Amino acid sequence: MSESRRNLVYADKEYTKEEVLRILNPVVAEWFNSKFPDLTPPQKLALIPIHEGNNVLVSSPTGTGKTLTAFLIAISELIEMGLRGELGDSVYVLYVSPLRALNNDIYRNLEEPIREIRELAEKKGIKLPEIRHVVRTGDTTNTQRQNMLRKPPHILITTPETLAIILVAPKFREKLKTVRWVIVDEVHSLAENKRGAHLTLSLERLRELTERDFVRIGLSATINPLEDVARFLAGYDDDGTPRNCVIVDARYAKRKSLKVVSPVSDLIYTPSQEVTQRMYETLYDIVKRHRTTLIFTNTRSGTERVVFHLKQLARKRKDLPEDSIAAHHSSLSRGVRLDVEEKLKRGELKAIVSSTSLELGIDIGYIDVVAQVGSPKSVTRCLQRIGRSGHRLHETSKGIMVCVDRDDLVEVAVMVREAYRHHLDKIHIPRNALDVLAQHIVGMAIEKKMRVEDAFRIIRRSYSFHELSYDDFVNVLKYLSGGYSELESHKVYGKIWFDPVEGVFGRRGKYARVIYSLNVGTIPDEVSVKVYTTEKKYVGNIEEEFLERLMPGDRFVLGGKVYEFVKSDGMIAYVKPAFEQKPTIPAWFSEMLPLSYDLAVKISEFRGQMFKWIESGKPLEEIKKYLKRECRVDDNSAEAIIGYFREMYYFLRSLGIREYPSDKTILVEKWRDENGRIHQVFHTLFGRRTNDALSHALAYLASRKTGTNIGIALHDNGFALIYPRGVEPAVSLSELKPEEVEDLLKKAIFNTELMRRRFRHVAVRGLMILRNYKGYEISVQRQQVNALTLIKVVKRWMDFPVLKETYREILEDYMDINHAREVLESIRDGKIRIVETPLLDTPSPFAYNIVLEGLSDIVLMEDKRALIAHFHQQVMQRVSRFLQEKSV
Incomplete structure (x- = not known):
């Protein structure tokens, strides 16, 4: 193990149930023995290290007994302390979770074992001390807080924000001096944002208050790299040495079954209504075949649409009650969400449709299959979502990925292959906020x-x-x-x-x-922004994240009409009607999850491999077998993927190009649209965050060179710079210097x-x-x-902390400047080549989704499909001419 990793060890010794029972209080041991026939994988690896006083990070799927692993030793030792008369009126166990709902779950899940252990002891004539556990969050009343001061809990269940407040509460902070165990649940969801940074500082302030180390136990679903998350949990000693941490890697403790399906074999010429209808029918059939189905979409608007169409099908077919299908997302009121969760636990729902709100480990009862509409954008998120099914350890987590777009199909096929290879995306942990x-x-x-x-x-x-x-x-x-x-x-x-x-x-x-x-x-406070016309007429509301993305001149749909963004003032956006013009901004693009960089690179490598096979004449049946075996795709999906790559291959060959977009080659194509605007399309398959940084820096350079505003179309698979009519493309990626990109971006975004x-x-x-x-x-x-x-x-003080942090947050957390720099270094060092096409009269197949981002509103699926079919016709004409000439 390297010097920086020397205090990190992976747990490799599996202890037996007998060895674990020996270290527990006899009554706790008897209770555990009567309830559980054996230890789960995380329990075999983690319980003894926790007992020995090590910091422990446990990463394993839902339903593998993580929560009991975290609490068991502490409950046993609290009982021992009570029997010795050493249990004071203060906090010994601190449990921190990002979700209030999860806190209430934990309270209920602790209530039962503590009660059962007490009842068992009473039968044996042993009087156990009272072990108090309490939830304290922003919802806790003043009376409840006063009660906590009079009779402090031994186990305090709270959130990162409330912990920061009680650390300065003059009387209650004294009760925290005795803390011996800190359990951080869902650590993966905290580490990747500023709530996690906030919590790490609270824990160090708590460490100062206790004047000694406490045992830190982190619970996480599938995450990578575990070493970084362990460091995040454990922190460092005063001398800068990393604190010890035992990593329990039980991420693959449960079997999984993933498959990729496409509702139709031809995703180009099948009319959009038919594709959409077939997608809903596919989902409905999944719901029918299973007891309870959890369906994930990537946007709140997508969730509402899926629920609406599934209910319509239920009404039409009369074989499912309409109210057995429900939506769950963050825009719904808390009461509605709780009602849906309770119905799910009681087994009253056949299908629940969610955007991201059910990814975290709230106990939602039994789910036997997870269906995913479109791509979840990272292997880690895919496994976290699929892991919500087959809740018990011996059950298989089952996931069905439904795709109706060729880029999505390729993305999900590679994602599933990587999931089976245990290749997970790296987490991004914000630094120095x-x-x-x-x-x-x-x-x-x-x-x-x-x-x-x-x-x-x-x-x-x-x-x-x-x-x-x-x-x-x-x-x-x-x-x-x-x-x-x-x-x-x-x-x-x-x-x-x-x-x-x-x-x-x-x-x-x-x-x-x-x-x-x-x-x-x-x-930050989430609010909606009121939209008015420049004549002060109220139009409707948009979300703040949507406004964040708008530039003057951008057009979007609101209330069925197209408007052009003019400016904003506070929480009001001013627009003017754009009448018959096409929108330039899809209605849901602020909600879309970005593709992870690691998965993007794997897809780029897959592109290179596919083109190599096609170039070398590998039989199509063999490629199909590979896709079905390694990527778990169905026949429709395999046909669509192979067709997609062959079209792109022959299209480039017809232009005399024999280098294809991959992890080693960036294709840059120029296409003139019907309005005379030139789209300079960069096939940079690095994910939207990296492309965001590259495109803004390059557009800023292009604007300076041409003296005009340059539009940006942004996609996970690349980006396009859109030049006004009469303006020629003026920049190349090779002009962007890695050492200058930060300065350019700061100017571009100010x-x-x-x-x-x-x-x-x-x-x-x-x-x-x-x-x-x-x-x-x-x-x-x-x-x-x-x-x-x-x-x-x-703005004149560049080192002013609030301004400096705003730039850091945008460039590092929102965009991905570090990977953008890496890409530019690879271009400079010749590891990535840039290949350019001549000016085209139609975009290449791989460019469709990129140019559509800058052309039409994605919500208008009919327009999108009609345009793709039009592009596709032009491509196929060019390809067939090329093949005829070749055969002659």
Whole structure:
């Protein structure tokens, strides 16, 4: 094991049930023995290391006993402590989960074992101490909080945000000094965003409070790389050494059955209505054949459409009750979601359709198959979703992937192959988030007067801030203490005092604790944006993420009409009617999940392999067998995939091109549309986040060169720069220098909606703009107006923490500048070649979905299919001419 990994070990010793029973309190051991015939894979590997006091990360599918693995040792030891008279009125076990619903589940799941153990002890005449467990979240009432102070729980179940608040609660924080075990559930869903960074700092502050290490237990579904997640969980010691962590890798403890289906064999010429109808019929048949089906779509709008059509089929066929089909997504009210979850648990639903809201481990009862519409965009997400089926250990997780698009088919076929090969995508863990840091510095200042060097040492123990520079840290202190005095005239006041000479800081003002407690957290307020015409006529609402993506001139559909975006002011967007013009922005593109970079590269490699086979004359039947065997596709899908590649192959051959898009070759094609605009299409199959960075930097260069606005069409498989009529393409990817791309991107995004919105999010997290002041809610409209004023003030200070973090968040978390740099380095070093086509009168088959992003509203499926069929006809004419000439 390398030096940096020396304190990480993979658990390889499987302990027997007898060995585990010997370390438990006798009553707990008897209870466990009577309930469970054997240990599950994670229990065999994890229970003894937890008992020995190691930090442990457990990664295994749903239904493999992770939760009991985490709690069993602690419950046993709490009982032992109680019997010895050592159990005080304070917290010993802290359970942190990202979901309030999950917290309530855990409360119920703990209630039963604790009650059963007590009853068993009573039968034996043993009086066990009371083990109290309580949920504390933002929903907890003042009365309940007071009760917790009088009779603190031994097991506290909470969220990352509430933990940050109770760390500064003067009386309750004292009850946390005894914490010995911290369980972090769904650690994968926390690690990949700022809630996780926030939690790591809370845990280091808790470590300071307890004055000794506690056992950290992380529970995760399928995730990769486990070493990074283990570091994220365990953190570092004061001297910078990584803390120990035992990794329990039981990700493949359950069998899985995945298959890819296409409702029709010809995805080009089959009329769109028929394709859509056949897709719903395929889903309906899956629902009919199984007891309970969980259907995932990638968007909330997709969820609603699937539910609507399945209910229509149920009404028509009269073989399923309509109310046995339900939707579950984040836009529904909490009450509706809870009602659906309860019906599911009671077995009253045949099908539940969800976007992403059921990915996490809420106990939703028995699901025997998961159907996925379109691509889930990463191997990891695919396995997490499929893992919701076959809930028990011995059952098979069953997944059926339904695709009605050729790019989706290729993507999902490769994804399923990689899932069986255990190749998982790497998680992206945000680093050095200065807005999160600002929140915690205010929290530390409230706790006590602190030395700067002590605070820096505590913060650098967190994995998320281990590489934080001292200059950035001091800059945040300077900002929080009012060091940028010009901001006071905009009502941004110091939250702490800071003496740089003595090297100490502390809290400022009597309201500091109230401000901190009311504004803690990292999730931005979700709101809708009102849309008005420039004549002040109200049109409807759009989501803020949708607005983030709009540039002046973009056209979109709202209420069945097309509008052109003009500008925004706070939470109002102004538009003008675009009448008969085509939309340029699909209605759901802000919701779409981005394709992971790792899977994108595998698909690029697969492209190279397919073209090699076609070039070498490999029999089509053999290719088909490979696809069915390795990628688990049905006949329709295999036919469609092979047809797709052959069309692209012969199309390029007809142009005299013998190098094909792959991981080693970027194809760049130029196509003039019917309006005379040239689309410069880059086949960069690296996922949307990487393409976002490449396309914005390149479009900025092109705009500077041509003196005109250049449109961008963005897709996971590539991007297109769209030049106005009469303007020739002016840039090449080889002009983008890896070392210059960051600077170009900062200039490209500064005046965008994306920058304005993200600046507000960061300013709110960094306590520059308050969401709540002394109990008064500040509207998002007011927050956004303040943000627009403040960004103009701070733009001249490039090292200003809130501005610096906004750029970092957009470039690293929203886009993927690091992989964009890698791609540009590979181009510079000759590892990736660029091949250009002449000006075309029709786009290539691989370009259809990319150019459609910049042409027509994806919601209008009929338009999309008609256009693809039109392109396809032109391609086939060219290909057949080429083949005839060849045969002559």
